[in-house]
Structures are given as structure tokens and as C-alpha cells.
Amino acid sequence: MRELLDKLCRDRRLSREEWRQLLAHRHSLDRQALFDRAAAERRAWFGDRVYVRGLIECSNICKNNCLYCGIRRDNRRVPRYRLDRDTILACCEKGYGWGFRTFVLQGGEDPGLTPEWVAETVAAIKARWPDCAITLSLGEFDRAVYQLWFDAGADRYLLRHETADAAHYGRLHPPELTLAHRLDCLRALKDIGYQVGAGMMVGSPGQSADTLAEDFCFLQDFRPHMVGLGPFIPQKDTPLAGEPAGTLEDTLILLALVRLTLPKVLLPATTALGTIHPQGRELGILAGANVVMPNLSPPDTRDKYTLYDNKLSTGAEAAEHLAGLKQRLAAIGCTVAVARGDAPQ
Ligand code: SAM
Structure with a gap:
């Protein structure tokens, strides 16, 4: 295992078979040595800075029926909402005052968020706060729509690939959603000029060393600017309510391996990681993560964006408690960076 890790750090890539071996035996790695190596890599590129992004959950209405997701179309138990533009701008205004310089607009694939409406919203944010970056995470669209939003001022796009193994993808999604289309979207986004985020859940039902090897082969070839990686939580x-959640240990190991594969990557310590362990966010940073995304959505909508059970949206997850987050990061030797935090070239 040691030789494979050395090879990864030297070449930033492994063959599919080497990935399979490393991932199949990941629990026998010297964890502290792995995390220290990943954290050193993070420091080499970013120093002690951790970037914050203000997350605005624009809509929990979704036309898709992903089997794992709490805002899937067929979930009749979730009260649905869609933020209007003034509310989104008010969230940005608050966030700007607190020091946020990236706003992430995330939501379900809501037919009510038309391409034109999104473009006008992006343009309105950019007109008022031109020094801010805008990240969109709204799902799969035609290239022309991604281009429209890019031209309106969007800088980045998060679209987790979820799993790079087509059969595994089919186990997590209804037949009308395909890995091939998701990957086409990612390629189009990169080609247009977005800073692009891919990523996957850790411990999703059916995940194995083989499917993870496909993920790492995809990541090392596609080289996204950002990777969203957090535990699956039922x-x-x-339909996946009875499945076990991904573990803290696995998530930390995979975060560290992503950092060693893509040293300059922007890698969030996700809300899901903070949800499965009270120190999850800090442990994620110590394993190589360098971004946190506190929730800037209106407080009365936060409990409706229920992707998974017990999702955190208070304490250090809440944008209004940035001071608390700063203290927690200071305790692990990190500072909150209030810059836009673009991906290094
Ligand atoms: N609709 C957009 C999309 O498809 O990318 C963005 C919203 S989607 C809800 C954001 C991410 O939430 C997904 O990419 C998925 O990885 C994550 N997610 C959904 N359900 C989850 C669960 N049960 N546990 C952990 N993460 C989950």
C-alpha cells in the first residue's frame, strides 16, 4: 500500500487495477500518515486558508426521482418551496456583509426556475456585488443553457457525477437519468469555461472498491476544479431509507486520496460530514479539505431542504454564525479566507 501511495503522490494517477487494490485495502492504510500527507499538500497550495461559500438553497422542487434524495419528486412528505429573486438577493446582501465572496445557488431541477430567470438572477447578483463569484448547482441542462448562465456571470458549476460506474449509477437513479448524460454535462461545463465540480457520495448503496476505482480514474482524467465528497445519509x-450511512472513517480516507490525486482541488468538508460527526468538518479539513459552505438560506426554509435525515443547518453550519466557525477553524490552525477563492491555475 505504501508503494501505491508513493506512486500516487509522484504521478498523481494510478492504473485502474492499482486503484482497485489501494481502495480495497484502504482500511489497512496508516490513517494518520495519510491525513498528514494530504493536509501537507493542502497547505502547500493554500496555506492555512479555508474558503467559505454561502450556500443558498433556492428550491426544493425537483422533477427527478433519484433514489437517495429526500427532495425527489415522489416524496410527498416534504413541503415544497421556491425562493423569489428578492429573497435570494437579500440572502446575498446579508452574506456579503458577513464577508462571503462566493454565493452558491443550489436547488432541485425545478422547472419553475427557468433558464432566463436564473440568468437574470445571476446578472442581478453580479451587478450588485461584482467582486463575488457565483457557483450554480442546479442539475443537468443543455449546453446552451449553461452558456446562457456563464454569459450572465456564473463562474462555477457543481454537478457531482455521483458514481462513475454505469451499473452503480443505474442502481441509484431511475432509468431516464444516465451516467453518460451526466458526464456530457460535466464536459460541456468545462468546455464553456466554468470552474467545475464533480464528486460522489461515500458509502452509497452498491459502492465498492471497483466502483470507487472508476471514480478515481474519472477524477484523475477529468481533473475537476472542485470535488464534492460527503457521506451518503439515508x-x-x-427508497434507500433502510440503507446504512457512509462512515466518517471512509469519508476522511477518500477526501485525503482526492487531495493527493488533485493537489490544487477545492474540496469542501461537507454539511453531510458535519452531520454524521460533531467534529466532522474539522476532521475533514485535517484530512485535506479546504472549503466550507455555511447555509445562507432563509432560516425558515432550511428544514425543508431535507436531502437526508438530521441535516445540520444551525451552529457552525449557519452563515450567521461565521464567528463560531472561525473559532473552530482557529482551533485546528486554520483561518477563514474571505476572498473569492478561485481554483489555482
Ligand atoms: N439538483 C442538483 C444536482 O443534481 O446536482 C443539485 C442538488 S442535489 C440535491 C445535490 C447533491 O446532494 C447531490 O449531488 C447528492 O450527491 C447530494 N445528496 C442527495 N441526497 C443525499 C443523501 N441522501 N445523502 C448525502 N448526499 C445526498
């Missing part, structure tokens, strides 16, 4: 009103 949501009680979904």
Missing part, C-alpha cells in the same frame, strides 16, 4: 421517505 432519508426516511426515500
Whole structure:
């Protein structure tokens, strides 16, 4: 295992078979040595800075029926909402005052968020706060729509690939959603000029060393600017309600391996990681993560964006408690960076 890790750090890539071996035996790695190596890599590129992004959950209405997701179309138990533009701008205004310089607009694939409406919203944010970056995470669209939003001022796009193994993808999604289309979207986004985020859940049902090897082969070839990687957490009103959650240990190991594969990557310590362990966010940073995304959505909508059970949206997850987050990061030797935090070239 030691030789494979050395090879990864030297070449930033492994063959599919080497990935399979490393991932199949990942629990026998010297964890502290792995995390220290990943954290050193993070420091080499970013120093002690951790970037914050203000997350605005624009809509929990979704036309898709992903088997794992609590806001899937067929979940009749979730009260639905869609933020209007003034509310989104008010969230940005608050966030700007607190020091946020990236706003992430995330939501379900809501037919009510038309391409034109999104473009006008992006343009309105950019007109008022031109020094801010805008990240969109709204799902799969035609290239022309991604281009429209890019031209309106969007800088980045998060679209987790979820799993790079087509059969595994089919186990997590209804037949009308395909890995091939998701990957086409990612390629189009990169080609247009977005800073692009891919990523996957850790411990999703059916995940194995083989499917993870496909993920790492995809990541090392596609080289996204950002990777969203957090544990799968079951949501009680979904078909995968009875499945076990991904573990802290696994998530930390995979975060560290992503950092060693893509040293300059922007890698969030996700809300899901903070949800499965009270120190999850800090442990994620110590394993190589360098971004946190506190929730800037209006407080009365936060409990409706229920992707999974017990999702955190208070304490250090809440944008209004940035001071608390700063203290927690200071305790692990990190500072909150209030810059836009673009991906290094
Ligand atoms: N609709 C957009 C999309 O498809 O990318 C963005 C919203 S989607 C809800 C954001 C991410 O939430 C997904 O990419 C997925 O990885 C994550 N997610 C959904 N359900 C989850 C669960 N049960 N546990 C952990 N993460 C989950």
C-alpha cells in the first residue's frame, strides 16, 4: 500500500487495477500518515486558508426521482418551496456583509426556475456585488443553457457525477437519468469555461472498491476544479431509507486520496460530514479539505431542504454564525479566507 501511495503522490494517477487494490485495502492504510500527507499538500497550495461559500438553497422542487434524495419528486412528505429573486438577493446582501465572496445557488431541477430567470438572477447578483463569484448547482441542462448562465456571470458549476460506474449509477437513479448524460454535462461545463465540480457520495448503496476505482480514474482524467465528497445519509421517505450511512472513517480516507490525486482541488468538508460527526468538518479539513459552505438560506426554509435525515443547518453550519466557525477553524490552525477563492491555475 505504501508503494501505491508513493506512486500516487509522484504521478498523481494510478492504473485502474492499482486503484482497485489501494481502495480495497484502504482500511489497512496508516490513517494518520495519510491525513498528514494530504493536509501537507493542502497547505502547500493554500496555506492555512479555508474558503467559505454561502450556500443558498433556492428550491426544493425537483422533477427527478433519484433514489437517495429526500427532495425527489415522489416524496410527498416534504413541503415544497421556491425562493423569489428578492429573497435570494437579500440572502446575498446579508452574506456579503458577513464577508462571503462566493454565493452558491443550489436547488432541485425545478422547472419553475427557468433558464432566463436564473440568468437574470445571476446578472442581478453580479451587478450588485461584482467582486463575488457565483457557483450554480442546479442539475443537468443543455449546453446552451449553461452558456446562457456563464454569459450572465456564473463562474462555477457543481454537478457531482455521483458514481462513475454505469451499473452503480443505474442502481441509484431511475432509468431516464444516465451516467453518460451526466458526464456530457460535466464536459460541456468545462468546455464553456466554468470552474467545475464533480464528486460522489461515500458509502452509497452498491459502492465498492471497483466502483470507487472508476471514480478515481474519472477524477484523475477529468481533473475537476472542485470535488464534492460527503457521506451518503439515508432519508426516511426515500427508497434507500433502510440503507446504512457512509462512515466518517471512509469519508476522511477518500477526501485525503482526492487531495493527493488533485493537489490544487477545492474540496469542501461537507454539511453531510458535519452531520454524521460533531467534529466532522474539522476532521475533514485535517484530512485535506479546504472549503466550507455555511447555509445562507432563509432560516425558515432550511428544514425543508431535507436531502437526508438530521441535516445540520444551525451552529457552525449557519452563515450567521461565521464567528463560531472561525473559532473552530482557529482551533485546528486554520483561518477563514474571505476572498473569492478561485481554483489555482
Ligand atoms: N439538483 C442538483 C444536482 O443534481 O446536482 C443539485 C442538488 S442535489 C440535491 C445535490 C447533491 O446532494 C447531490 O449531488 C447528492 O450527491 C447530494 N445528496 C442527495 N441526497 C443525499 C443523501 N441522501 N445523502 C448525502 N448526499 C445526498
